[in-house]
Amino acid sequence: MNRRDYLLRKFGLSLVTILVVVIINFLLFRVLPGDPVRSVIGRNVRISAETQKALREQFGLDKPVFPDQFFDTLGQWARGNLGISWSLRRPVSEILISKLGNTLLLIGLGQILAIIFGVLLGLLAGWKRKTAIDVGALTFSLIAWAIPTFWLGIILLAAGSTWLGLPTGGIVSPANTGKPLHTVIPDLARHLILPTLTLTILYLGEYMLIMRSSILEVLSEDYILTAKAKGMSHWQVLRKHALKNAMLPIVTLIALNLGFTVSGAIYIETVFSYDGLGKLFQTALTKQDYPLLQGAFLLLAISVIVANMIADLLYTYLDPRIKAT
Amino acid sequence: MRNKQLFYGILVILALLLAACGGATQAPVEAPAVEEPAAEEPAAEEPAAEEPAAEEPAGEVVLNMGMQGKPDTLNPAYAFLTESYTVFDLIYSPLTTEAPTGEYVGGLAKEWSVSEDGLTWTFTLKDNIKWHNGEALTADQVAWAIDAVIADPDGWAAMSGYVGGFSEVTAPDDKTVQVVTESPIANMEYRLSFLYAVYPPDFEVFTTPEDLQNFTNFEAIGTGPFKINTFDKDTGVLILDANADYFDGAPKLDRVIMQTFDNADAMIQALKVGDIDLINELPASAFTTVQGYEGVSTISYPGRYFNELIINSVDPANDPAPTGNPALADPAVRLAIETAINRQDIVDIVLQGLATVGDTIVPPTLGGGFWHNPNIQRVEFNLEEASRILEEAGYVAGSDGVRTKDDMRLEFRLQFPSDNTVYPRMADMIADWFNQAGMKVNPEAVDPDALVAATTPAGDYDLVLWGWGPDPDPDFILSVMTTDQFVDGGWSDSGYHNPEYDQMYLDQQLLVDDKERQAVIWEMQEMVYSDRPYIVLYYENLLQAYRSDRFTGFVESPLGIEIGLSMINVEPVQ
Numbered sequence: 001m002n003r004r005d006y007l008l009r010k011f012g013l014s015l016v017t018i019l020v021v022v023i024i025n026f027l028l029f030r031v032l033p034g035d036p037v038r039s040v041i042g043r044n045v046r047i048s049a050e051t052q053k054a055l056r057e058q059f060g061l062d063k064p065v066f067p068d069q070f071f072d073t074l075g076q077w078a079r080g081n082l083g084i085s086w087s088l089r090r091p092v093s094e095i096l097i098s099k100l101g102n103t104l105l106l107i108g109l110g111q112i113l114a115i116i117f118g119v120l121l122g123l124l125a126g127w128k129r130k131t132a133i134d135v136g137a138l139t140f141s142l143i144a145w146a147i148p149t150f151w152l153g154i155i156l157l158a159a160g161s162t163w164l165g166l167p168t169g170g171i172v173s174p175a176n177t178g179k180p181l182h183t184v185i186p187d188l189a190r191h192l193i194l195p196t197l198t199l200t201i202l203y204l205g206e207y208m209l210i211m212r213s214s215i216l217e218v219l220s221e222d223y224i225l226t227a228k229a230k231g232m233s234h235w236q237v238l239r240k241h242a243l244k245n246a247m248l249p250i251v252t253l254i255a256l257n258l259g260f261t262v263s264g265a266i267y268i269e270t271v272f273s274y275d276g277l278g279k280l281f282q283t284a285l286t287k288q289d290y291p292l293l294q295g296a297f298l299l300l301a302i303s304v305i306v307a308n309m310i311a312d313l314l315y316t317y318l319d320p321r322i323k324a325t
Numbered sequence: 326m327r328n329k330q331l332f333y334g335i336l337v338i339l340a341l342l343l344a345a346c347g348g349a350t351q352a353p354v355e356a357p358a359v360e361e362p363a364a365e366e367p368a369a370e371e372p373a374a375e376e377p378a379a380e381e382p383a384g385e386v387v388l389n390m391g392m393q394g395k396p397d398t399l400n401p402a403y404a405f406l407t408e409s410y411t412v413f414d415l416i417y418s419p420l421t422t423e424a425p426t427g428e429y430v431g432g433l434a435k436e437w438s439v440s441e442d443g444l445t446w447t448f449t450l451k452d453n454i455k456w457h458n459g460e461a462l463t464a465d466q467v468a469w470a471i472d473a474v475i476a477d478p479d480g481w482a483a484m485s486g487y488v489g490g491f492s493e494v495t496a497p498d499d500k501t502v503q504v505v506t507e508s509p510i511a512n513m514e515y516r517l518s519f520l521y522a523v524y525p526p527d528f529e530v531f532t533t534p535e536d537l538q539n540f541t542n543f544e545a546i547g548t549g550p551f552k553i554n555t556f557d558k559d560t561g562v563l564i565l566d567a568n569a570d571y572f573d574g575a576p577k578l579d580r581v582i583m584q585t586f587d588n589a590d591a592m593i594q595a596l597k598v599g600d601i602d603l604i605n606e607l608p609a610s611a612f613t614t615v616q617g618y619e620g621v622s623t624i625s626y627p628g629r630y631f632n633e634l635i636i637n638s639v640d641p642a643n644d645p646a647p648t649g650n651p652a653l654a655d656p657a658v659r660l661a662i663e664t665a666i667n668r669q670d671i672v673d674i675v676l677q678g679l680a681t682v683g684d685t686i687v688p689p690t691l692g693g694g695f696w697h698n699p700n701i702q703r704v705e706f707n708l709e710e711a712s713r714i715l716e717e718a719g720y721v722a723g724s725d726g727v728r729t730k731d732d733m734r735l736e737f738r739l740q741f742p743s744d745n746t747v748y749p750r751m752a753d754m755i756a757d758w759f760n761q762a763g764m765k766v767n768p769e770a771v772d773p774d775a776l777v778a779a780t781t782p783a784g785d786y787d788l789v790l791w792g793w794g795p796d797p798d799p800d801f802i803l804s805v806m807t808t809d810q811f812v813d814g815g816w817s818d819s820g821y822h823n824p825e826y827d828q829m830y831l832d833q834q835l836l837v838d839d840k841e842r843q844a845v846i847w848e849m850q851e852m853v854y855s856d857r858p859y860i861v862l863y864y865e866n867l868l869q870a871y872r873s874d875r876f877t878g879f880v881e882s883p884l885g886i887e888i889g890l891s892m893i894n895v896e897p898v899q
Contacts, residue, residue, distance in 0.1 A: 034774020037814075041405045041482075048486055049814035054479040058535055089398055089539050090558070098559050154590050161598050168595035170560060174389065174582040177562040178555040270587045275560045279587060288774070 010312065014305045021301040022294075026073060029293050030065050036288040037061070040087050059086055059290075073294065082298075083291035087283070092295035095280065100299070102171060103276035107265060109192065110199025115254060118204040122211025123246075127238065129216065137208060145205030153198045153271035160194045167191050169273030195272040199265060203257070210253055214246040221245075244318075251314055259307030385579040386897050388876060390887065391592045391601040395561025395585040399553075400542035401521050402474075402481040402528075408561075411605065414889045415565060415581070416457075417521035417547040418572075420448050420467065420502065421514040423797050425882030425890060427693025429514035433467060433522060433548065433572075434502070443509030443837045448502045454572045456524055457552035464496035469525045471504070480534030487516040509835045511842050515798035522548060550576050550893045561585035577878070577896040596621060602875055605887045607868040609679050610746075620874030627690050628867030628883050631683050632747075632792040634755070636662065638858040639784030639811070639820030647784030647820065652733040657718035659857040662788075663704045664711040665762045666755060672863050675750045679868060683861040685850040686806065687799045690864070690883035695839070696799040698847040701854050711762040720763065728763035735764040737787035740779070743770035748790045751862075755790075780818035782811050789818065792865070797884075799846055803830055806853055819858035826852050874898060 037055050041047050056062050063069055076083055082092035118141075125137040160166040167173065171191055176184040218224065219242055227237045266278035277296070284292040396409040401417070404410065422432040431437075434448040454462040471494040478485035490510055495503050510516065524546040531537040543556045550573070551565035563583040567576045584601065586592035589608045595601045597618050607615060607623070616623045636659060637649030652658050668682040681689075682703075689697040720728035720735060728735045739755065741748035752768035759766050766788065771779070779785045795802035804810060807827050810817035829849050836842035853859065869886055871879060877898050880891035 032774075034772070034778060038777055039774060047405075047482060048489075049810075049812055051479065051482045051485055052814040054534070055482060058479075058538075084539060087397060088558075089400075089403060089541060154588070157591055158594055161594055161600070165598075168598065168600050169586050169588075169591050170562070170584060174562045174564065174584050177557045177560065177564060271591060273585060273587045273591060 039288040082295040085292040087287040113200040114203035118207025122208040126215030141205035141208040149267040255311030259304035403538040480537040602872040622873035630865040633859040635789040667706040698850040739766040741790035742773040821858035
């Protein structure tokens, strides 16, 4: 099978997966207990039963879930329209796009830093196995990996705002609200420090541990011994022979993590009142805002599937032993 | 060679990562140099951020407020969250408005009167009222805003509840607004206080209810003491400027900035370090901590919310048939239940004293205390007495200590919404007391939506712990007990059905004379209290906090210190 066929097949399979996800999501949200109209209006507002009925009709909830609601939704999506959020009363696609940028910024930064420091630390620990550096790095990584997100976030927030005067939440200071982000970069950066740091610490441990065990495995291979026997320096062995093989598991991990990245770091976004996708998912779910939920989960499904596809493809490049079949 | 390609590939990726990392680490390094201007809140439109911003009182007086939610919309037609109403109160003016004392005073209206037959209300507008864009407000516009709600109740979903029984609103001359109703309306001033005068040109363009509701009105034009400078729909940050032309006098603050925190601990930390100056909803769990902060004052003021134990009172003939324990229909069992609850302990232990013991469904804070019946003889907590009542009614303890009579066994489900941290502890205490009186309860946390479905109109429960936040006027909370409301989408959860009560509910709506209406409402409270569809446990206090080292002049009331009538008094500490 040549590469083009392989790609086409992968792509086709991904489309089928997305379709299945769409159908499951559609049904899943509708079997949740409760009434979306009630969720949107809350309990304490004076809305008569008639008004609720009118809203229900407007949302199309008076029609049977299948086939009416289902095909209405599919038809809308086929026309490229994700609908209008019931609770926010704005087009779902517009809402998703506005949050996506923020989330990618935060998670992207955090992931990149975590990858770099995690990989370097893992390499160092593996290379200097059974030294104080190794034990120290290992202990740190295990702790970082095990710390509850919420707890670490709130501790860093309290410390950072008390001693360093860093902001307690948001993306920019209220005074800079509404300005394009690139005009307020210093302010944006100050707001990003704490959430990024939290995210970096949390992910760093995972990368470090995988990298360390991967490099240890590679270093015990015969070809490393051969390379050493040929008189190559430590650095040459590491660079020419060990590193590229040891990177394989990390690539998988990166691709998988990036996929889930789009779901946002709900905890971190909540602690730092960061306006991203993770928070949006939570709001949509508590409000039972079906159009918003469906749109959000579609985006999430697509990003996870695409990330997996990229991981698969990268693998065929990185490891010649894996044939594109 | 394949391997060579691979190696360069990785190098490129690493180089990209490093480059991105460089960008990332650079930014924070840069930050301290510009930290000063960024940390303060210079005027949003002032580009001169270079000067080190002075402490606020010297320059612009800005009050920062932290909230745990954000307005869903600024369109009063379709706003459901309290945060939206907090904003409306600052930017819009209705004809009448509730004062901190609980009385209604003039908003746009200077004075008003009602005709002999109670069907025509005539309001005279104050002088020199201007919209935020500088145009003069006319009586026609005020009338239009209310008529629009009457004409399209589906579109104006959030306001249509207030115009029931209105036939039309007219403007006989430029200073007069007349409201004509089908029958006398007792709580006219209260109703008008939620019928904001919206700017007609912004709203006239919508032809369908859906279009109207999809209008988010983020640049709302009103006549209130503050006007919108910027509203960021995504983060919920709202910058309000003082309205120097406000008809009741310009506010002493220059600007109010509202910002949203998704996490209560972060919000409290922000108050501690001075990022914000006011928290309008302080979590009870944090109250004592915040009390200890330097430069911060806390407020614990009797509020409107109450919490109750709901006893299944659904008519057995209801469709679907209720599943409540039939013993709950026995007044003796209901009395025993109330006797076995120590409200004071709940307040002291679970709520750390930040509440007051309750009895009727009309909290003492409504209308400044005017509507609450103070003569109700509350049943005192007494476990022996509870046992005695049950014994006398023929409920005999079995071998497991649970009382039974015929085939009725005093074992109940006790459900509560899972989104509240207070109820589980209360449920445990109640289970313990009931146990000592020979009744068994099985506490269970339930998803709030599932609980709505189980109560209304299914009646599939025994006992439920829940709460209400009544409107300022007692009409709403009284309606919750009417038979009509026990329908899909209705507000009754107890299923209380009492034709006499229903009739009195309709009667009080027509009594324009407050004293006469009060008498009926007192009697209705008496009725609910002794029939016990609800056992009202306590009235929650309103918990707020502000930086008293920076601001003074807040007016404390059940309405909160963030309402317009309080905020126009706030000034910086000298």
